[in-house]
Amino acid sequence: MAFRVRTITASEHAVFNAARPAVSFLQTPAWAAVKSEWGSESLGWFDDLGRLVGAGLVLYRRLPGIKMSLAYLPGGPVIDWASDDLAGWLDPLVHHLKRSGAFAIRVGPTTATRTWSAATIKAAIADPGVTRLSDVPPDTVNDVATRASRRLRRLGWRPPKDGEEGFAAGQPRWVFQVPLAGKNEDQLLKGMNQLWRRNIRKAAKAGVVVTQGGVEDLPDFYRVYVETxxxxxxxxxxxxxxxxxxxxxxxxxxxxxxxxLAHHEGDLVAATIWIRVKEHAWYSYGASATAKRDVRGSNAVQWRMITDALAAGCAVYDLRGITDTVDGNDPHLGLIQFKVGTGGEAVEYLGEWDLPLNRLLYKAFDVYMSRRG
Incomplete structure (x- = not known):
């Protein structure tokens, strides 16, 4: 089927997203207002009957002094990545963005390729001969993502660099998620490790109180965030x-x-930001005070966000980026150990794929961004 890609309004885009179980918050038209330093455009894919069947938020970042841009679709676009004709979806996007002055395109489909359970991760951490989770046989493999990866390569798209860390420029390829569908609070708590359960109980016994704050409380959040x-x-x-x-x-x-906000005896000990789109909730930002670490405010606030996500009908609670290290000497190991205690799973996405349209400018932009840090 031949698709047409054209600009759509923010309201058309929002209506399209609302009809899906979930899309990345990075693919909502509102995200363009957050990234106001970038140019932006909502695009729609239309079939032969004129129906809107796909959508994507494009962010445009210009090279200094040049009227050409990187066209970036973080967490998207929202199209049929399982299609046997992926070129039919991507070629009209490329054509549109070329006309818009893009020197390169970056897409970031949130399609899982492989997952590793908490038990598998724990065993890998305990094995001194294993340093990276990617070297461990996964618990699940998504054939749809495997086929999409092969098709992207054939179409000339460049895959994520091997060994690229989860906190490189762009969105993380590796994330940690807690599946919520079909579970209740007791089952979620039972799925956590003993340390997490003990810390949640300890926070409650110590009198940690978790509440929702408003915009007026952001200065308090920010103070602890800077401390963190x-x-x-x-x-x-x-x-x-x-x-x-x-x-x-x-x-x-x-x-x-x-x-x-998590308070203990009037003191702010932890604060977090939670984002939700339909059935998917994300832990977006977190902060914790250095003082009173022993009252376990971070565990308390995470447990509150997980249970609130469950109550909101979410199927997934997403703790976002990790690296794939399981090396005891790597400073990033503590992060995956903290998250694995929730009983969830590590998820590897397809990652962010690039299509250079002007190879010289693409290389220059890569150098520019690496120097920016």
Missing amino acids: AERDHFIPRPFGYFPAMFEALRAEDKDRIRLY
Whole structure:
């Protein structure tokens, strides 16, 4: 089938997304307002009957001094990645973006290729001969994703670089998720490891109280977030990013984004940001105070977000990025150990694939972004 790709309105895009069980929050038209430093466009795929059958949010990032852009579709586009005719979906996208002045296209389908259970991950961590989860036989393999990967290669798309860490530029290829469908709170708690269950009970016994906050509480969140950044050695986003994100996402859906605050005896000990689109909820940002770590506010606030996601009808609670390391000497190991305690699973996505349209500019942009950090 021949598809036509053209610009659609934000409202058309939102209606299309609303008819799906879930799409990435990065593929909502509201996300364009969050990434206001990028140009943006909502695109629709139309079949021979004029029906809207696919959609994607494109973010445009220009090279300095050049009127050409990287066209980036984070977490998308939302098309039939299982199609036997993937070229029929992607070729009209390429044609449209070429006319829009793109020197390269980057797509990031949220199609799982492989998954590893908590038990498999624990066994890999305990094995001194294993350093990367990708070297361990997975618990599930998605044949649809395998076929899509082969087709993308044949069409000239460049796959994610081997060994690329989950926190490289762009969206993480490796994430950690807790499946919620068909489970109740008791089953979810039982699925956690003993340390997580003990810490949740300890937080409750210590009197940690988790509440939902509002935009007016973002300065408190930010104070602890900056403290976390200094302790864990990452660069924090500027404060203004967070009120802008709340305003943009809530304009599309009043319950799209939430702020959670964990207090102990009046002291803020942990704070998190939760995003939900239909049946998928994400742990987006987290912060914890250095003081009072022993009251386990981080476990308490995570448990509250998981149970709220369950109550909202979500099928997945997503703790987002990890790396695939299981090496005891790697500083990233602690992150996957923390997340694996929830009893969920590691998920490898297809990752972000690039199609260079102007190879010289594509190379220049790659160098520019690497120097930017």
